[in-house]
Amino acid sequence: MNKKMAISKVYRTRILWMLYLVPLALSLSPPSAYSSSVSYTYDTKHRLANVVYSNGASLEFTYDETDNRLVKTSSEPTSSNYEDAEDGNIAGWEIYDNDPTGATIANVDDADRGSKVIELIGSATTNGYLLCNADGNYWNDTKFKVIEWSMKYSETFTVYIAVQTKDGFRYLYYTPTTTDNLGDGMYIHHGLGTDAMDGTWQTFRRDLEYDLKDAQPDNEIQAILGFLIEGSGRVDDIRTIE
Structure with a gap:
């Protein structure tokens, strides 16, 4: 052979x-499953604003005046x-x-x-x-x-x-x-x-x-x-x- x-x-x-x-x-796994590192960004009120994975995926959060989270937007991994x-x-x-x-x-x-x-x-x-x-x-x-x-x-x-x-x-x-x-x-x-x-x-x-x-x-x-x-x-x- x-x-x-x-x-x-x-x-x-x-x-x-x-x-x-x-x-x-x-397709069912979260972005972090393919990322070796992750970074977090907080706003002036110490609320989570952004999550960025090393594979290019990201999450972004916005809040209303009473600190309720309004929107979570995400982008797909690029690697x-x-x-x-x-x-x-x-x-x-x-x-x-x-x-x-x-x-x-x-x-x-x-x-x-x-x-x-x-x-x-x-x-x-x-x-x-x-x-x-x-x-x-x-x-x-x-x-x-x-x-x-x-x-x-x-x-x-x-x-x-x-x-x-x-x-x-x-x-x-x-x-x-x-x-x-x-x-x-x-x-x-x-x-x-x-x-x-x-x-x-x-x-x-x-x-x-x-x-x-x-x-x-x-x-x-x-x-x-x-x-x-x-x-x-x-x-x-x-x-x-x-």
């Missing part, structure tokens, strides 16, 4: 029930944060390919970035790592179709973004190459350039709908399911955005 078939078998087995049993999970490592743990991560054994996932301090990051160490691209939600469920993110992540890699890697599309399950995958191999089946390839593995921190933003249609023009993304990566290095700030 080749590597792509192995990934597909592992991932598809786990997502089948997720796609149908909890499709409303994201969903799935990993910034600042909680100090590795919740949501797992090693989906542990052959050979010995691969590790750690939350570490990164001097160059000045923050905590996720460190993945294994036997090059023979080991693979998966990020889902902290509860083990997949993202099922139907709000956004753009993904952004930061990484520091000095060796080759493959990033897979698992998505559900109109025409079925797909992997959009990215490597440090200068060519786009595309694909008309389950796997769709784009290159990030050879500088992507130059050992410095870099941030990549991909419009997944665009990348999908680049290869399969009549297909459409319905949900972003998760982030997978093969290769040893460091990653941070994995999120979907408008």
Whole structure:
């Protein structure tokens, strides 16, 4: 069994029930569920005036002369944060390919970035790592179709973004190459350039709908399911955005 078939078998087995049993999970959750920080603003009478979440969602309150709250207005999130490592743990991560054994996932301090990051160490691209939600469920993110992540890699890697599309399950995958191999089946390839593995921190933003249609023009993304990566290095700030 080749590597792509192995990934597909592992991932598809786990997502089948997720796609149908909890499709409303994201839409029913409050904005704070996807935000790593929140700030509050109070008016001169010490009443709550604004709540702003780090994902872009906000709440605004107004009051009458007797301090009764009149209006609460809200704005939708502009991003969903799935990993910034600042909680100090590795919740949501797992090693989906542990052959050979010995691969590790750690939350570490990164001097160059000045923050905590996720460190993945294994036997090059023979080991693979998966990020889902902290509860083990997949993202099922139907709000956004753009993904952004930061990484520091000095060796080759493959990033897979698992998505559900109109025409079925797909992997959009990215490597440090200068060519786009595309694909008309389950796997769709784009290159990030050879500088992507130059050992410095870099941030990549991909419009997944665009990348999908680049290869399969009549297909459409319905949900972003998760982030997978093969290769040893460091990653941070994995999120979907408008």
